[in-house]
Amino acid sequence: MKPFHYVAAVLAAGTAMAAQADTSADIEALKQQIAEQQAQLDALTESLESGSSNLPAWIADTSFGGYAELHYNNLDSESSEKDKVQMDLHRFVLFFGHRFTDSVRFFSEFEIEHTVAGEGKNGEVEVEQAFIEWDYAQHHSAKAGVFLVPVGILNETHEPDTFYGVERNNVEKNIIPTTWWEGGVMGSGEIAQGFRYDLAVSSGLDLSNGKYKIRDGRQKASEADATDLAYTGRVTYNGIAGLSVGLSLIYQSDLLQGEVVSGVEDLDAQLAEVHVDWQQGAVGVRALYATWEINDDIDQLSSGASEQSGWYVEPSYKVTPKLGVFARYSQWDNQAGDSADSEYEQMDAGINYWLVDTVALKADVQKTNEPNNTVKGFNLGIGWSF
Amino acid sequence: MKWIFALLLIGIGFSVRADQVYMTPTEFLNQTFGETVPAASVLWLNKAHQEKAETLLGHRAPGLRVRYWQQGDRVAWIFDETGKEYPITMGFVISEQTIESVAILIYRETRGGEVRHSYFTGQFVGAKLNESERLSKTIDGISGATLSVNAVEAVARWALYLQTQIQ
Numbered sequence: 001m002k003p004f005h006y007v008a009a010v011l012a013a014g015t016a017m018a019a020q021a022d023t024s025a026d027i028e029a030l031k032q033q034i035a036e037q038q039a040q041l042d043a044l045t046e047s048l049e050s051g052s053s054n055l056p057a058w059i060a061d062t063s064f065g066g067y068a069e070l071h072y073n074n075l076d077s078e079s080s081e082k083d084k085v086q087m088d089l090h091r092f093v094l095f096f097g098h099r100f101t102d103s104v105r106f107f108s109e110f111e112i113e114h115t116v117a118g119e120g121k122n123g124e125v126e127v128e129q130a131f132i133e134w135d136y137a138q139h140h141s142a143k144a145g146v147f148l149v150p151v152g153i154l155n156e157t158h159e160p161d162t163f164y165g166v167e168r169n170n171v172e173k174n175i176i177p178t179t180w181w182e183g184g185v186m187g188s189g190e191i192a193q194g195f196r197y198d199l200a201v202s203s204g205l206d207l208s209n210g211k212y213k214i215r216d217g218r219q220k221a222s223e224a225d226a227t228d229l230a231y232t233g234r235v236t237y238n239g240i241a242g243l244s245v246g247l248s249l250i251y252q253s254d255l256l257q258g259e260v261v262s263g264v265e266d267l268d269a270q271l272a273e274v275h276v277d278w279q280q281g282a283v284g285v286r287a288l289y290a291t292w293e294i295n296d297d298i299d300q301l302s303s304g305a306s307e308q309s310g311w312y313v314e315p316s317y318k319v320t321p322k323l324g325v326f327a328r329y330s331q332w333d334n335q336a337g338d339s340a341d342s343e344y345e346q347m348d349a350g351i352n353y354w355l356v357d358t359v360a361l362k363a364d365v366q367k368t369n370e371p372n373n374t375v376k377g378f379n380l381g382i383g384w385s386f
Numbered sequence: 387m388k389w390i391f392a393l394l395l396i397g398i399g400f401s402v403r404a405d406q407v408y409m410t411p412t413e414f415l416n417q418t419f420g421e422t423v424p425a426a427s428v429l430w431l432n433k434a435h436q437e438k439a440e441t442l443l444g445h446r447a448p449g450l451r452v453r454y455w456q457q458g459d460r461v462a463w464i465f466d467e468t469g470k471e472y473p474i475t476m477g478f479v480i481s482e483q484t485i486e487s488v489a490i491l492i493y494r495e496t497r498g499g500e501v502r503h504s505y506f507t508g509q510f511v512g513a514k515l516n517e518s519e520r521l522s523k524t525i526d527g528i529s530g531a532t533l534s535v536n537a538v539e540a541v542a543r544w545a546l547y548l549q550t551q552i553q
Contacts, residue, residue: 049449063471097471099494102406107471107496133496135406153529156497162532193503238500241509242526277529321520356444357536385533 058098065095067385069160071167075366075377082375089115090167091160093128103135126220128181140189146221149180150188150198150234151248151273153288160383161360164316164326164352167379170344171310171332175290176273177215183224186232194239204230204252207267208259212302213334214292217255228254244277255294264301269294282318287311296337304335304342324352326364345369350379359384406493408502411464414477414491415455418462426453429552442519442543443467452548460486461549467541469495469533476538478545483553485513485542498531501538510538515546 069091075084090113097107108130114123131145148156154168155178172178184202191197203224205217219225234248250271256264275288291309298305310332318324328348335342350364362381368374415423429452431439439447448466455462460481466473472494479486488510490502500506506528514522521542527535 045450049451063468065470095471099472102494105472105494105496138406139499157530157532159533190499194500194505196500236530238528238530239503239505241505241528244529279526279529281524281526357540358444 061099063095063097063099065386066093067159067161067383068092069166069381069383072380073166073377074379075375077373077375079373082373084377105133107131107133128179137189140187143186143188144184146181146183147186147200147202149182149202149230149232149250150186150200151180151232151250151271152176152178152290153246153275153277153286154178155180159358159385160362160381161354161358161385164314164324164362165328165348165350165364165379166362166381169312169314169328169330169348170346171288171290171312171330174213174215174332174334174344175292175308175310176271177218180218181221182219182230183221184229194237196236196238198232198234198236200230200232202230202232204228204257205255205269206257207255207298208257208261210261210301212298212305214308225257227258228252242279244275246273246275246277248273255298262301264297267295267298284316284318286314286316294337299337302335304333304338304340306337308334309336310344322354324354326350326352341371343371358386406499407491408493409477409489409491411475411477411491414464414489415462417489418460418477418479418487419455419457422457424455424457426455427552428453429548435548435551438547439544442547443540447544454548454552456552459553461552463545463548464491465541465545467537469498469531469535469537471495474501474534474537476541478542480545480549483514483546483549485510485546487511488538488542490538493534495534498528498534500528500531501534506535507538510542513542513546515543515550519543519547521546 068089071088071090073084073086077083091111093109093111095107095109097105099105109128111126111128112123113126117123117125127146129147131143131147133141133143135141150156152172154163154172155176158168158179168178182202182204184200186198186200188198189196203219203221203226205214206219206225207217209216230250230252232248232250234246236244236246238244248271253268255267255269269292271290271292273288273290276285278285289311291307294306294308296306310330312328312330314326314328316324316326326349330346331343333343346366346368348364348366350362353361355361360383362383363378365378367376431447431450431452436446439445453464460479463478463480464475466475474490474495475492477489477491488507490507493499493502509523509525512523516522521539525539
């Protein structure tokens with residue numbers, strides 16, 4: 001080998017070794033850089049997904065929702081003063097909730113009925129629910145605050161997209177009386193698969209205003225007279241898909257809250273309510289019976305008011321997942337304790353069309369046979385929840 | 387009467403721990419895959435996915451990505467979905483575009499916890515997504531738990547759709 005070639009070979013080998021060392025170092029540096037960028041990307045993604053980049057942490061534990069229903073009623077009555085042709089935003093409801101921990105949470109329901117509330121207006125502003133719930137044991141919880149009384153089908157679950165008919169049925173409205181909320185404490189839980197219980201001690205009804213219908217006794221937890229409390233128990237069986245059976249018993253030792261009205265006092269009362277809600281494939285049936293037994297002394301205030309009872313049966317059929325048809329037969333009587341004709345009877349039939357699962361268009365026809373009167377007509381509505 | 391109710395309210399169930407965690411996500415994955423749980427994969431949600439989410443879930447999917455665990459044809463998915471107030475954590479196992487199992491892992495809603503029971507979740511086994519993007523099987527609901535039932539059904543459809551995006 002000539003000296004020139006030797007020198008050239010040595011230089012080339014040295015350069016190659018140096019280049020190899022540089023490449024390895026570059027790869028390590030690039031790996032390090034990629035790892036750092038991946039970590040930054042992961043952190044950024046986590047931050048965006050958790051919303052922590054812009055929002056305070058408590059928002060993640062706070063929930064917001066609501067529902068509303070607009071009704072158009074066109075009812076023609078034999079006694080013309082009872083005709084009803086009107087458009088009404090019957091309910092506009094907002095939910096607010098907050099989860100303090102995994103086992104302690106707050107829930108509330110704030111409602112405006114008939115759009116405008118105030119002196120001389122049709123509507124009301126109501127807080128139907130405002131309670132703290134504590135999961136004190138697996139499958140058991142306790143509530144304290146204002147809550148919906150555990151009775152009937154609609155009293156607790158009444159988002160308009162969850163039931164048939166523009167208006168809520170009159171049996172639960174006039175007998176139970178839905179929507180019924182009270183202040184107090186309630187324990188709930190599951191004692192076996194599908195078997196649930198609810199036990200509540202709460203403020204009760206007050207008929208010391210001299211009225212007799214059970215619905216007129218609702219105090220709505222508004223400076224409610226708590227001289228005499230109400231005791232509620234319910235058992236529910238949901239152990240078969242599509243089937244729910246419920247039994248509620250309510251006892252109150254004095255519907256007059258300690259008052260004496262026209263010489264009448266100590267009106268003890270108990271409600272028994274049983275219902276079945278069954279859905280199998282496209283076919284569904286709801287049926288409910290409820291009866292109040294009130295001390296006979298109330299008959300001195302209003303004849304027959306010692307028994308207030310009613311029932312309904314509501315078959316339904318889902319023609320498609322979005323379209324359902326139903327029929328309902330109802331009877332109720334707030335003065336069933338005497339022989340006078342005071343019974344109401346109503347037949348409804350109609351459709352629900354769900355635009356999406358929580359938005360329902362509704363239409364139905366109704367005929368109501370009242371004592372000495374008949375009402376016929378139709379109702380249209382739209383209801384939604386979110 | 388008053389004392390009976392008070393005693394019942396106080397006395398029930400104090401001996402048990404407080405929470406509604408029926409199965410942790412880790413337990414769900416161990417139950418699904420045994421001791422060898424595959425590493426989580428990630429599906430980044432693009433515009434088309436989010437448009438489909440609005441149809442199937444009724445809203446855009448939260449987050450930018452969805453994690454899943456795949457071993458052969460079997461894929462496990464874990465989602466949070468709100469029925470009324472708070473998210474329900476649920477797990478799905480899907481193979482060959484068919485639901486193999488559904489489990490409610492953590493329930494946080496006030497009412498409707500019955501959706502965790504096998505008589506409800508078992509109805510989803512064998513369900514596919516049909517051409518109209520609904521489940522191929524009818525799911526019977528639970529009275530008083532309508533919103534939780536709707537949430538589980540919606541996520542079942544979403545999980546079946548996402549499965550088509552990775553296989």
